[in-house]
Amino acid sequence: MKKKFQPFSDDSASLCLGEFTIENGTSKVALYGSLDVMRDKNGLKQAKALKAVVDAIVKALEHDKALPDEIGPAETPQQVKNPFA
DSSP, X not given: OXXXXXXXSOSSOEEXXXXXXXXXXXXXXXXXXXXXXXXXXXXXHHHHHHHHHHHHHHHHHHTOTTOOSOOOOSSOOXXXXXXXX
16 A cells, blocks of 8 residues: 655655656655646646645645745855856
8 A cells, every 4th residue: 555645744655647746745745747737537646646746735735834934945056167267
């Protein structure tokens, strides 16, 4: 049995829908790649899977009583010398 994707619960879980990837994290969920949803039964299955993940993300955010207005970058950007100059 597949474990249900729980947004923001760990820093290791990931899902793949075709070439579209959803990576879990405790402070963010990353969504990237490409997903072609075809007009067929498999396309419907993929669309429902994507919707379930996005719905879970929204639900987790809505139920977080300590949700901040905004989270800044994890690190302050560092200026480095241009190696091509």
